Amino acid sequence: MPRIVIIGGGPAGYESALTARQLGAEVILVEDEGVGGGCVLYDCVPSKTFIASAGGRTAALAAGELGVMIDDEQVTVDLRTVNERVEGLALAQSLDIRNRLELEGVEIVAGRAQLADSAPGLAAHRVEITGADGTNRVVDTELVLLATGASPRVLDTAMPDGERILTWRQIYDLTELPEHLIVVGSGVTGAEFASAYTEMGVQVTLVSSRDRVLPGEDADAAAVIEQVFHDRGATLAKQARAASVVREGDGVLVTLVDGREVRGSHCLMTVGSVPNSADLGLEKVGVETGPGGFITVDRVSRTNVTGIYAAGDCTGVLMLASVAAMQGRIAIWHALGEGAPPLRLKSVSSNIFTHPEIATVGVSQSEVDNGTVPARALLFPLATNARAKMLGLNEGFVKLIVRPATGIIIGGVVVSPAASELILAISVAVQNRLTVKDLAYSFSVYPSLSGTITELGRRLINYAGDLG
Numbered sequence: 001m002p003r004i005v006i007i008g009g010g011p012a013g014y015e016s017a018l019t020a021r022q023l024g025a026e027v028i029l030v031e032d033e034g035v036g037g038g039c040v041l042y043d044c045v046p047s048k049t050f051i052a053s054a055g056g057r058t059a060a061l062a063a064g065e066l067g068v069m070i071d072d073e074q075v076t077v078d079l080r081t082v083n084e085r086v087e088g089l090a091l092a093q094s095l096d097i098r099n100r101l102e103l104e105g106v107e108i109v110a111g112r113a114q115l116a117d118s119a120p121g122l123a124a125h126r127v128e129i130t131g132a133d134g135t136n137r138v139v140d141t142e143l144v145l146l147a148t149g150a151s152p153r154v155l156d157t158a159m160p161d162g163e164r165i166l167t168w169r170q171i172y173d174l175t176e177l178p179e180h181l182i183v184v185g186s187g188v189t190g191a192e193f194a195s196a197y198t199e200m201g202v203q204v205t206l207v208s209s210r211d212r213v214l215p216g217e218d219a220d221a222a223a224v225i226e227q228v229f230h231d232r233g234a235t236l237a238k239q240a241r242a243a244s245v246v247r248e249g250d251g252v253l254v255t256l257v258d259g260r261e262v263r264g265s266h267c268l269m270t271v272g273s274v275p276n277s278a279d280l281g282l283e284k285v286g287v288e289t290g291p292g293g294f295i296t297v298d299r300v301s302r303t304n305v306t307g308i309y310a311a312g313d314c315t316g317v318l319m320l321a322s323v324a325a326m327q328g329r330i331a332i333w334h335a336l337g338e339g340a341p342p343l344r345l346k347s348v349s350s351n352i353f354t355h356p357e358i359a360t361v362g363v364s365q366s367e368v369d370n371g372t373v374p375a376r377a378l379l380f381p382l383a384t385n386a387r388a389k390m391l392g393l394n395e396g397f398v399k400l401i402v403r404p405a406t407g408i409i410i411g412g413v414v415v416s417p418a419a420s421e422l423i424l425a426i427s428v429a430v431q432n433r434l435t436v437k438d439l440a441y442s443f444s445v446y447p448s449l450s451g452t453i454t455e456l457g458r459r460l461i462n463y464a465g466d467l468g
């Protein structure tokens with residue numbers, strides 16, 4: 001039975017451990033923070049749990065439009081309860097995963113691991129594990145999977161102190177809602193927290209180094225979120241790169257590169273992540289890293305060293321839990337000779353948990369606009385959807401990106417509540433090369449938000465001439 005040592009117990013690590021056990025391998029999984037990794041304990045799971053509470057407040061405040069009268073003054077947030085729920089749910093999820101791994105026969109070791117080969121280029125590898133209890137252990141193995149994730153990027157001039165200048169991992173320690181939260185960095189993490197705190201009733205200023213929120217995402221979707229931020233009273237500082245963040249009295253001072261100053265009570269730094277690839281012994285073994293220290297892998301998760309694979313955020317391929325898990329599974333299938341399908345990023349669907357949510361799959365509109373992909377994009381607002389009206393939804397849309405001539409669906413965007421669920425229909429279409437006709441002929445429930453997806457299919461049939 002082959003032995004595999006997996007370093008890191010996030011989605012890349014635990015999913016690959018389960019796949020390896022399914023194929024009969026002996027699996028040792030080393031994890032230093034707790035099973036579930038950064039994803040379950042600090043990043044994805046806590047933030048989505050927090051966002052669920054923020055959505056509860058918004059729903060209560062919006063109930064009046066539906067004729068359910070709640071006194072706005074009585075809709076308050078008990079941050080301690082919210083944060084206890086966040087922590088409790090993360091720990092419970094971690095325990096669920098631990099139980100499943102143990103049931104499947106994975107040996108879980110609490111501690112830190114590093115590669116300890118005596119020289120680069122060897123076919124067999126050695127992993128040194130320092131246990132949480134201080135013990136040392138050396139394991140010989142032919143197969144290693146590096147799944148060590150990433151950590152918040154920290155700027156020298158904006159050192160988090162855990163009280164007022166915070167990383168997203170420290171924010172759940174607050175006992176009271178900030179008076180005025182400055183969020184530095186308007187990528188997905190920054191937009192999600194800015195959205196959630198705005199929903200919680202906190203004054204938020206989002207500092208964006210670019211001319212818009214969510215610079216890497218669909219521009220129409222970002223415009224909706226900007227408008228929603230504005231309507232909820234948040235401020236967006238554009239073309240605003242933070243040079244430094246310091247404590248000032250009872251608050252914080254953010255100084256921008258161009259000299260502007262932004263003052264608030266707290267500052268949340270969301271300026272990206274750095275891979276956990278230092279202290280892994282990579283140089284001893286000759287594992288190559290690329291810009292920023294991300295571990296270089298191919299589409300079946302191989303590093304340049306035989307027998308050493310890497311998956312998840314430490315590779316920087318696409319920092320999503322779903323992608324991390326798939327890279328991990330592919331690594332194991334490949335390592336154990338199961339004929340792995342190479343990673344295909346074109347069909348990855350993802351979601352930004354703002355309010356409304358933004359879900360995307362496949363080819364983006366910017367790829368169409370800049371001529372990289374010959375296709376047509378058509379956007380249809382939710383405003384005329386009967387269900388949207390019943391629910392009191394005033395914003396949002398569905399967009400499809402379609403090949404000319406064939407009408408094959410190659411991408412899509414949904415901006416709406418529960419977009420993370422609605423995108424699946426478009427995702428299935430992209431994965432299976434379905435056409436606008438396939439969508440047009442499909443039944444959606446009446447009334448439903450997904451009716452706009454099939455409606456868009458029908459509209460695009462009418463554009464058949466334009467489609468080629």
Ligand SMILES: Cc1cc2nc3c(=O)[nH]c(=O)nc-3n(C[C@H](O)[C@H](O)[C@H](O)COP(=O)(O)OP(=O)(O)OC[C@H]3O[C@@H](n4cnc5c(N)ncnc54)[C@H](O)[C@@H]3O)c2cc1C
Nearest residue numbers: 008010011012032037038039112113149312313319320321
């Ligand atoms: C705020 C936030 C929200 C997010 N929300 C989403 C979301 O909604 N959906 C989504 O798909 N993705 C989301 N992501 C991204 C997602 O969290 C990551 O893509 C995912 O965690 C990557 O999984 P991983 O297994 O590569 O690493 P991780 O989950 O980070 O796990 C790696 C683990 O390895 C451990 N480790 C590191 N070095 C060692 C060592 N030497 N020895 C032992 N253990 C070690 C680390 O401590 C860590 O626990 C979010 C990210 C952030 C920051």
Ligand SMILES: NC(=O)c1ccc[n+]([C@@H]2O[C@H](COP(=O)([O-])OP(=O)(O)OC[C@H]3O[C@@H](n4cnc5c(N)ncnc54)[C@H](O)[C@@H]3O)[C@@H](O)[C@H]2O)c1
Nearest residue numbers: 185186187188189190209241242270271272319351352353
């Ligand atoms: N819902 C989700 O799936 C989800 C949620 C959060 C994060 N993630 C993933 O995690 C990864 C990282 O996302 P992220 O948003 O944490 O990081 P990011 O690197 O995507 O965004 C960081 C942003 O901060 C900006 N920035 C950097 N330095 C700055 C400064 N000094 N002043 C102002 N702005 C500055 C950058 O220009 C960038 O726009 C992404 O791949 C994302 O997909 C996913």
